[in-house]
Amino acid sequence: MERELIRWLRDHLPPHRSLRLGLGDDAAVLNMAGVDECVITVDMLTDHVDFELAEVDPRRVGRKCLAANLSDLAAMAARPMAGVVALCLPRQGGLELAKGLFEGMIPLAEQYELAIAGGDTNSWDGPLAVSITLLGGVTERGPLRRGGAQPGDRIVVTGSLGGSILGRHLDFEPRVREAIALHARYELHAGMDISDGLSLDLARMLEESRCGAVIRADAVPVSDDARRLSQHPADGVTPLNHALSDGEDFELLLAVPPVAAQQMLAEQSVDVPLTDIGEFVSDAGLWIAEADGVRRPLEPRGWEHRLDNR
Amino acid sequence: MERELIRWLRDHLPPHRSLRLGLGDDAAVLNMAGVDECVITVDMLTDHVDFELAEVDPRRVGRKCLAANLSDLAAMAARPMAGVVALCLPRQGGLELAKGLFEGMIPLAEQYELAIAGGDTNSWDGPLAVSITLLGGVTERGPLRRGGAQPGDRIVVTGSLGGSILGRHLDFEPRVREAIALHARYELHAGMDISDGLSLDLARMLEESRCGAVIRADAVPVSDDARRLSQHPADGVTPLNHALSDGEDFELLLAVPPVAAQQMLAEQSVDVPLTDIGEFVSDAGLWIAEADGVRRPLEPRGWEHRLDNR
Structure with missing residues (x-):
């Protein structure tokens, strides 16, 4: 990492109890005493794909990049510990850009008690x-996985879905506290974050859990953003379909046994609304049920990085 | 990560005792029982900077990317545990490229008992x-740091230096085993890997250690590659200067108390030659001493990612 940036970071990064050795050496050293299991996740975000740097303050970009990664910890109901940041910077204005990105990350890291341990800049x-x-x-309950949903479990989501492109995809709150609190208080069979679209992410949970699911159309918490987006003359997508297939909601998707789900929904013990949107079933597949009870197959749609095989 | 790549990786990644949960969830889960301290390092390598993808087999590129990171663990005398890989792939042929990169990484990971725990592809x-x-x-001796060199310590390097651009920068062996073995057997005051050029990396060690150093010109182990490069009519750099300033040697640079250094040099207990190239001194600065004993200041030179401040 460039010396001027290291100096700047040494002045701006808060100390952290887990950090035995921070910036300036070939690697950082973390205190792992008492940690039996840890989760590790990596996510790379890029200009023109995950954000438009020309249109957004670098601090918002930096915050989003860290928040998307924190959402992966939330998906596992894991407590944030430490992270490293690697940047590929355009040559012109790279140093100021790097500072801006970190200025966006640092307050979020502090909020979630995450140590920024080091990094690399190119x-x-x-x-x-x-x-x-x-x-x-990992908390006492162990990691929350995708693969444990069982037929009969309720499908529970946090927050409201769809239309994040209107701004929420930059400024969302990762559901770290909610995931840990819900995992501690209720029996959860499976969980993940909704990063690529409800129907697509649910399909991934079904694949890992080897079961199917039916979503109740009238139960899906459609966000105001999804409605607003749908009203645009050029949009042509219903609010419900935005909620089913838009990426970057960064809400939680949970498989909860019926009794626990009932209690969870009644108690609403976290700061974000919890909604029961349907149930897991034994038949493989994904369906959506209209108010009249008629089911039709639901094609999983959402955001995918497609790799070209040519 | 894309499903086809996940499937391919599940077939190709070897199991590892540290890996409680691998690919396919939002994060991997690692067994950290008994690990009190761990080091964490990140390095991003890019086309046209660290390799030329058009000219090199993706497997060599993948191997280099992992080897450069392993060299950072060697720099701390740390035992490889687990890693994650994030790829930004060009759209065309991305899947085949990703497989090629991993085909280069997997044998090296196995060789160093490193678990490839997960990743991200874009x-x-x-x-x-x-x-x-x-x-x-971290081994019982603790992490090997840059900041402990003391006046009177000998400067010891592994291998020979310079001219890695002729091919060694792709196919080098990270000095993981050597670092751990030397750290266990001898008293080392400081250590790092030579990734950006001997003089530049030594200057960084001096900055962290708050002392100076004198390199003996005739003691520097100049590589055959450095000599070959120097013979090129258009080169205009002496073999010694290649050894002092070329990047990507990925050898070890150690600060060793005199008695331990004498023993280390006599025993040559690792598979790569160990050479005493000079000493640390109390005056801040870096010098080179010719055979006649005359010292002149040595400007640290090497590879730097310069960030533009405009």
Whole structure:
């Protein structure tokens, strides 16, 4: 990492009890005493794909990059511990850009008690790429996985869905506290974050859990953003379909046994609304049920990085 | 990560005792029982900067990317544990490229008992970027740091230096085993890997250690590659200067108390030659001493990612 940036970061990064050795050496050193299991996740976000740097303050970009990674810890109901940040910076203005990105990350890291342990910066002739790796501590309940949903479980989501492109995809709150609190208080069979679209992410949970699911159309918490987007003359997508297939909601998708779900819905013990949107079934497949009870197959749709095989 | 790549990786990644949960969930889960301290390092390598994808087999590129990161663990004398790989892939041929990169990484990971725990793949209109984060276990001696060199210590390096651009920068062996073995057997005051050039990396060690150093010109182990490069009519750089300032040697640079250094040099207990190239001194600065004993200041030179401040 460039010396001026290291100096700046040493002045701006808060100390953290887990950090035995921070910036300036070949690697950082973390205190892992008492940690039996940790989760590790990496996510790379890039200009023109995950954000438009020309249109957004670098601090919002930096915050989003870290928040998307924190959402992966939330998906596992893991407690944020430490992370490292690798940047590919455009040559021109790279140092100021790097500072701006970190200015966006640091308050969020503090909020979630995450140590920013180190990083790597490169300059090149390409667009900005931000790769963040986070470590999280597993709670007593163990990691929350995708693969445990069972027929009969309720499908529960946090918040409201769809239309994040109107701004929420930059400024969302990762559901770290909610995931840990719900995992501690209720029996959860499976969980993940909704990063690529409800129907697509639910299909992934079904694949890992080897079961199917029926979503109740009238139960899906459609966001105001989804409605607003749908009203645009050129949009042509219903609010419900936005909620089913738009990416970057970063809400939680949970498989909850019926009794626990009933209690969870009644108690609403976290700061964000919890909604029962349907149930897991034994038949493989994904369906949507209208108010009249008629089911039709639902094609999983959402955001996918398609790799070209040519 | 794309489903086809996940499936391919599940077939090709070897199991590992540290890996409680691998690919396919929002994060991997690592067994950290008994690990009190771990080091974490990230390094992003990019096309046209660290390799030329058009000219090199993706397997060599993948191997280099992982080896450069392993060298950072060697720099801390840490035992490789687990890593995650994030790829930004050009859209065309991205899947085949990703497989090629992993085919280069997997044998090296096995050789160093490193678990490849997970990753992230993105496709975009930019060049290939590979970001790898590694975790390493600290040995009983603790992490080997840059900041402990003391006046009177000998400067010891592994291998021979300079001219890696002729091919060694792709196919080098990270000095993981050597670092751990030397750290266990001898008293080392400081250590790092030579990734950006001997004089530049030594200057960084001096800055962290708050002392100076004198390199003996005739003691520097100049590589055959450095000599070959120097013979090129258009080169205009002496073999010694290649050894002092070329990047990507990925050898070890150690600060060793005199008695331990004498023993280390006599025993040559690792598979790569160990050479005493000079000493640390109390005056801040870096000098080179010719055979006649005359010292002149040595400007630290090497590879730096310069961030533009405009």
